[in-house]
Amino acid sequence: MASSAPQGDSDDDMDGFMEKFKEQKYKNAFNESNWEEEFDKVPMFMKTAPEEIDSKSNPDLACLQSLIHDDARSPEEHATSLKDEGNEYFKEKNYKKAILSYTAGLKKNCADQDINTVLLTNRAAAHFRIGNMRSALNDATSAKKINPNHLKALIRGAQCCMELRSFAEAIQWCDAGLEVHPTDKNLQQIRTAADKQKRAIERDARKAKVTGKKDQSKKEDLLNAIKERGIKLLQGAKRPKHDSDEARGPTGAMAELSLDGLxxxxxxxxxxxxxxxxxxxxxxxxxxxxxxxxxxxxxxxxxxxxxxxxxxxxxxxxxxxxxxxxxxxxxxxxxxxxxxxxxxxxxxxxxxxxxxxxxxxxxxxxxxxxxxxxxxxxxxxxxxxxxxxxxxx
Known part of the structure; x- marks a missing residue:
């Protein structure tokens, strides 16, 4: 059996270590002046993700990213990880990168349609935030095809139609949503606004039609008055041919008159x-x-x-x-x-x-x-x- 060191020797060694620890600082400790900067390098505490991720500058983050993109994992796991990655970019208002992450998730072609629906709806939200209304509407439509009752997809589709001034279509989205979510306030508010805008456009169109008819009638009366008097209007560079005019009389000369001459x-x-x-x-x-x-x-x-x-x-x-x-x-x-x-x-x-x-x-x-x-x-x-x-x- 091996003999152990006397208790007094171990105490002396510990005392010596503590004295040395007091005199020398830990080499890998955060510096007081840049601890926030160092903290931001730790993936768990990062406020924003770096533009480029490589093993030299961000080894920890590169490791995590490799886990996300690990080919050994299932398409559902990949899609979920990319969805979470896109959500983080979305929170940071980096909508373009969020779109790339959601797109990468959709390319995994996972069998879980719930995940695909969320990816499409979230990508629609990102497109919406940067003004790509047509792309946002396309994603909302695709999500609705997978799950016709998905509330966020229905709301996003209605919002896109409002921005595109397709008010009748917005009402259709709202009506489809209210059938399964009858108490949703967002859909109710959007439908009310869409109906108001649609009625205003229809009213303006009716007024314009009536005004147009009145204006056209006035123009026709004006031209008829000019024709009846035998007054000749030059239209562009053309002039009525005087020989045929004299033969046909005022009515014949005025046959080609139009508002272009006025x-x-x-x-x-x-x-x-x-x-x-x-x-x-x-x-x-x-x-x-x-x-x-x-x-x-x-x-x-x-x-x-x-x-x-x-x-x-x-x-x-x-x-x-x-x-x-x-x-x-x-x-x-x-x-x-x-x-x-x-x-x-x-x-x-x-x-x-x-x-x-x-x-x-x-x-x-x-x-x-x-x-x-x-x-x-x-x-x-x-x-x-x-x-x-x-x-x-």
């Missing part, structure tokens, strides 16, 4: 209108080529004569650009241009706008009749008219 509203903010008495009011442009100036009359009644407006513009006070004071009312001459025939037609200032517009060679461009104003006998007038064919109405 596009002045985009350029000027106004358009020819038909009042309650059936009278047309046109936007009219007066051009002063000598000074590169113009005047715009927003509502020129078709029964008013040109003199009515010229008297206002060149009455007591002349325009500031007329430095020579030549534009006196009695000296003004008025023309409209027929570019196709390179002809100017002189208009009597006492003539009504309607009568001028009804002339067979007067064409209204972009829904706005335009007239050239010159000073009779001026040097510019003579030069401007040189080489021009001028006819009187």
């Amino acid at each position: 596009s002045s509203q985009e350029a000027t903010g106004v358009q020819v209108s038909l009042d309650e008495k059936g009278i047309l009011h046109w936007p009219v442009l007066f051009l002063y080529p000598e000074h590169q100036q113009s005047d715009f009359i927003s509502t020129f009644c078709e029964n008013s004569c040109f003199l009515d407006h010229l008297a206002v513009m060149f009455g007591e006070e002349l325009p500031p650009w007329d430095s020579d004071h030549k534009y006196l009312l009695q000296s003004l001459e008025l023309f409209f241009e027929d570019r196709e025939k390179q002809t100017l037609y002189q208009v009597d200032p006492e003539m009504s706008l309607l009568r001028a517009l009804q002339h067979k060679r007067c064409f209204v461009k972009v829904g706005t009749p335009s007239f050239i104003v010159l000073v009779k006998g001026s040097s510019f007038c003579k030069q401007f008219l040189t080489g021009q064919t001028v006819k009187r109405l």
